[in-house]
Amino acid sequence: MGVSQRRGSSLKASFFVGTLWLLWMIITACACPKVCHCTDRNGMVVQCTSRNLENIPLNLPKDTVILLLSSNRIRHIPKEAFTDLHRLRELDLSHNVIESVEVSAFRGISEGLRTLDLSNNHLSSIPKDTFAKIHARVRLSHNPWHCECSLQEVLRELRLDPETVNDVSCYTSVQEEYVGKPVIQVLDSGINFCNFHHKTTDVAMFVAMFCWFSMVTAYIIYYIKHNQEDTRRHMEYLKSLPSNSRISKDYDTVSSVL
Template sequence: MSHTVSLPKPSSSVVDSPQRRILLLLLLILPWPKLVMTSSAFTVALRRRGDRVSANNICQCSEKPDGRLTVRCSGLRLAQVPVGLSNLTMRLFLDKNLLSSLPADSFSDLLLLDELDLSHNQLSSLEAGCFRGLASSLRFLDLSSNRLSTLDPAALGGLRAHTNLTHNPWHCDCRMQLSTPQLDLDPSSLSEVVCQTSDLPNLGAAGRPLVLLVEDWDLCLSVRRATDVVMLVTMFLWFSAVISYLVYYIRQNQEDARRHMEYLKALQGRQV
């Protein structure tokens, strides 16, 4: 004789318990680890919050037999240079991102860095010391297709790298004239380093290649003239102040001498 044993059905209170609801809610809200590591949406979220992204999570690395690394962080919509870059990095590709500026010491730990690609970003400023530590190692620097208008010598920090400066809205001034000799510009691209604006607007400088403009004009001449004028005005004011003091001093002594003579005459008159 067989017996059928019926199991009790779980009550609705067990199925819909608060603990189970909380567990299901957490499973729906919490992100999966793999999505955090690889999703471009994660990178965009970090960019919007301004957080620094770890290069170990998002960049592709390839190692040479000597242990040096080539790191590619291209096209990741990064707004800042990622952290955690290995000091064995020899080639670093940060092209096609959203970098708008380079703060000081952005690459100071990468003492072996030989090639740096920053092309196709939104760079509009390079802070002083942004390439600090790279003067002795960096040989190739790509700053093309950005929004750079000025090139401050303090930002270069003594770099002697083979540099691409094409496709930027350059304002050609004295700083540009002093900075470009530090760099080994590609001769084939010199004609594409064009002055969109300049300190010589009335001489047809806008739209001319920088190399031709520097050959024809001294962009630092106006700065030197302004400095000379300031020095002349300062010296004139200083001499004027000295002469005014001397005139005042002489007149004051003459007045004191006159009063002293009148006093002596008065004494002699009383004695008589």
């Protein structure tokens, strides 16, 4: 076989491999998880609603624009759960049982996302940087929120959906009087949960210092009493010993007899 023939065969093989790789990439990008239903309406819509899912489906189409995961049994959103979905604009995670969301859960989609729905879940708190760089309109209503400093800092950075903002209420609170009230109304009234946090920390430090001082004082008192008892016993022991004058007199008496 000549050189030209070998080159021709090599080019054909390279073209064949390249074609297979391209087909595999297309299939992978457009594949739809079996538990979901995918439709292409000016952008991929992935419908995974009410499928009893406990986790985010794997191998979601990379050209997904709308991802609907509501009414499932998802409890946790792990880090970088949607990192390959760079075209994602709408994400619906409502009506699940989500209890926790990791800080980097929305990494890779944060800047392009336009709507994020986390309403009707079991969220009571969320890390401060979870929504970093997110410009989407966010729904957080109907969750059992604990009103304290970290929640206040999270809400300060978000664009809450105005239609549901009054449904983001204090299920529990650092101050009992705010339970059941909309968080935004409480904050708008001038309440600063971070001040309560600092006050609580100061009280805890005061209590800790008081306990430490009490322990040191108790030890000193014990040490003094223990030393006094040792001193008293030593003095009693010395008193019980015969004096030198008595020993001398007894010695003189014995000598005279001899």
